[in-house]
Amino acid sequence: MSEKYLIGVDGSDHSRAALKWGLARATERGAAVELIHVADDSFLSESVAFLSEAQAASEQMLAHEIERARTELGFTGEIAGTAVVGHPIAEVEAASKQADLLVLGAHTGGKFAGSVFGTRAVKIAAVAHCPVAVIPAEQEDAGRGVVVGVDGSEASKRAIAFAAEEASFRGVPLIAVYAWMPPLTPGLEYLWSEELVTAQQAAAEESIAIGTAGLAERYPDLEVRREIVQAPPVTALLQVAETAEMVVVGSRGRGGISRLLLGSVSHGVLNALPCTTVVTRAE
Template sequence: MSEKFIIGVDGSEQSRAALDWGLRRAGERGASVELMYVTDDTFLSESVAFVSEAQKASDEMLAAECAYAKRSGFAGSVTGTAVVGHPVTELEQASKRADLLVLGAHSGSRFAGTFFGTRAVKVAAVAHCPVAVIPKPRTAEEVERVPGIVVGVDGSEPSKRAIAVAAAEASRAGVPLIAVYAWMPPLTPGLEYLWSEDLIAAQRSAAEEAIAIGTAGLAERYPDLELQRKLVQAPPVTALVEAATGADLLVVGSRGHGGFSRLLLGSVSHGVLQELPCPTLVTRAE
């Protein structure tokens, strides 16, 4: 059975970037595509006539995006769904019938609080399938491309799942897998002098052991995979954002479905989605 991708659309430049990315990936994977447009009814009148007009406008927007998808050259199946409702709730429900949910990411006050923006983070926290959040493409003048797929290693179950997904993605794409382990010596203000060079060396040795354990078995499973291990003395979000700037994909893990709190997504996943250095895939717990 082929995969199904749901791609959020709204006609903006940012959502077109997500649509283009999603269509390319669907074409590579032989997946069918469903485009979804949600009119936020939070501030709409509840009158029947007003809701009817909102639905009509949604249908027109969706038809335009479906036409764009077909003009792009995508040869697979494209369907569309237009609804009036709460965007996070509607996408959370839609994710139950998808193998991947693809969202664009807006920035700036114009789009603050709209369907995408920070709501992409909320959707990623509650979705029942993996979620890809796609930034607006940047030019070579803006950022140097770094071929490869980046994943964080920290020994947690979400990290283990992310590593497995990232390795499969890198092997399929024929690009390096860049495994990043971020470490920091415990800092107690005013007592930094207690950390000798020997203690720092011990911390680094522990980090080397942790990244070796986290990536163990990948060489046997993917003999042709180029694996790059990076130890970075920095906070995890900073390390991942720097490593992934210009990369093909960043893969991060979530703690699984369970509610709207950002903590259910994880502070690191939440942080990188706020920065979004490249297309970012949030994996789900098994």
């Protein structure tokens, strides 16, 4: 059974960057595509007439983007669409239950677009039931390699599995990053001896080796680069991702109201958005 990609569209340049990326990936992998457009009803009158007009406008937008996918972008695979009036986060979360990948657009440089799928990309990534790819509206010459953070958590393991499969499929290096920082107490930095720093480095090397264990057997041709960076996790990932084509981060997944909050690392990377960023789930 083929995969299904859900792509958020709203007619903006940012969502069209996501559409182009998502269709290209679907073509490569033989995946089916569903486009979704949500007319935000937060500021709409509750009258039947207004809601009916909003639904019609949503359907028109969706039909236009499907036509664009076929004619301008040349997509020949299976494609369908869903046009609804409602709360964007709730509607996309529900739709993501039936998808293998959700693709959204956003500005480069941490300033998300004013469109539905720009401003809310972070929140949607926090509640989606499948991996979420957030695509910069403007990308410089794509780098090479897939970057992933390693920290031993279940979220990290899911991210590594996704990143390794992606790197293997694309024939590019997997760049595993382990970030560490000595506990800093102002005025007491001198207590950190050379021996302690060496011990921390050794522990980091052991952790990244464990985190990437088994990849060589599963992907014999995959080049795995292991980088240990003495910096906060977000800083380390962004530093390495400057020359990469994709960075993958894990979301630990939470219940209740906190489901709308990503972890500090995934949130920080999404806000900076150095390149295409995928947030995986750890249910």
